[in-house]
Amino acid sequence: xxxxxxxxxxxxxxxxxMPEPLWGGSPSKLLTFLDCPRRxxxxxxxxxxxxxxxxxxxxxxxxxVHNALRDWWDQPERTPQLGARLVQKAWIDVGFRDAAQSAxxxxxxxxxxxxxxxxxxxxxxxxxxxxxxxxxxxxxxVQGRIDRxxxxxxxxxxxxxxxxxxxxxxxxxxxxxxxxxxxxxxWKMFRxxxxxxxxxxxxxxxxxxxxxxxESIGRHVERARSIMRDARxxxxxxxxxxxxxxxxxxxxxPLCGWCDLRAHCPEGQAAAPEKADWAALED
Numbered sequence: 524x525x526x527x528x529x530x531x532x533x534x535x536x537x538x539x540x541m542p543e544p545l546w547g548g549s550p551s552k553l554l555t556f557l558d559c560p561r562r563x564x565x566x567x568x569x570x571x572x573x574x575x576x577x578x579x580x581x582x583x584x585x586x587x588v589h590n591a592l593r594d595w596w597d598q599p600e601r602t603p604q605l606g607a608r609l610v611q612k613a614w615i616d617v618g619f620r621d622a623a624q625s626a627x628x629x630x631x632x633x634x635x636x637x638x639x640x641x642x643x644x645x646x647x648x649x650x651x652x653x654x655x656x657x658x659x660x661x662x663x664x665v666q667g668r669i670d671r672x673x674x675x676x677x678x679x680x681x682x683x684x685x686x687x688x689x690x691x692x693x694x695x696x697x698x699x700x701x702x703x704x705x706x707x708x709x710w711k712m713f714r715x716x717x718x719x720x721x722x723x724x725x726x727x728x729x730x731x732x733x734x735x736x737x738e739s740i741g742r743h744v745e746r747a748r749s750i751m752r753d754a755r756x757x758x759x760x761x762x763x764x765x766x767x768x769x770x771x772x773x774x775x776x777p778l779c780g781w782c783d784l785r786a787h788c789p790e791g792q793a794a795a796p797e798k799a800d801w802a803a804l805e806d
Contacts, residue, residue: 543755544662545662545663545664546662546663546664546751546754546755547663547664547665547666548666548751549666550667550700550701550704550747553700553747553750553751554701554750556753556757557750558774559773559774559782560773560774561771561773561774561791562782562784563754563757563771564757564761564768564771565784565788566784568758569766573784573787574786575783576783576786577617577618578615578618578800579618579798579800579801579802579803580617580619580620580624580628580800580801580803581686581687581801581804582618583615583616583617583618584628584632584804585687586613587610587614587615587629588610588632588636588684589670590609590613591606591609591610591613591636592606592609592636592670592671592684594612594613595640596648596649596652602640603636603637603638603640603641604637606633606636606637606640607633607634609636610629610632610633611633614629618800618801619800620799620801628804631726632686632725632726635725635726638728639723639728642728647674649671649672649673649674649682650672650673651672652670652671652672653668653670654669654672655667655668656669656705656708656709656712657708657712658704658707658708658711660707660744661748663744663747663748665704665707665708666708667708669705669709670682670683670684671683671684679709679715679716679717680717680719680721681702681705681709681717681719681720681721682723683699683701683702683720683723684725685725686724686725686726687724688726688804690724690727690729691722691724691729692731693731693732695731696721696722696731696733697733699720699722700743700746700747702733703720703735703739703740703743703744704743706720706735706740707740707744716737717735718734718736719732719733720732720735756770757770757771773794775791775793775795776795777794777795778795779794780795780796781803
């Protein structure tokens, strides 16, 4: 599941009695602010936006697998073996240590996609494939893109593909803010209850799932609104003070080695050495 392209929007002038203007963004934008306000400022507020580092190998791999699984549904004859050819066609040879590593991982992902499609068995075409969904809750607008939206015997199911080395768990599905927000968006757009959310880990073929209730989805929406309120206050302070604002501290730790914007963050550079482009694929 991915967020849509987002740009900082000009703030509407407020007049007495006017409601708060909408604060909009993807779940990724919300989680970026929660995880590291400094990264949020660099990614969403600074203009011109500081350049990010080049794409890493695991991102290239993930994009290729997502694109192959997306395009598979548009083929006249959908066979598991076709998935391998689509991975090869979609492969992005960026970020790998060398051509040999790229070829090795392409072959692995071709095998993984074929095995995933074999296990999935015959399926009807999903209701949505990389479907953009959105909803408004008071002054919060959430928008993003779902990898897949299934209709299974009248029940809508949100599906998100995963390609990382770490296998997803049912607890990951239960606590995922993006999955819950997308379920809320589908519920409102289709006017049908959406309870089941799934993380499909393509390399292992495992499916992590959770059955939400209306109450549990509501708690996730309220959590998103809480993050939004903090981000809105920080946005307003940035509008007044710019880079002098103190509301965007760097949250440092080992993950700073993976940050695509670390070149613009001295604290992050000091916290952890930069990871190689292909580090996430090494044993």
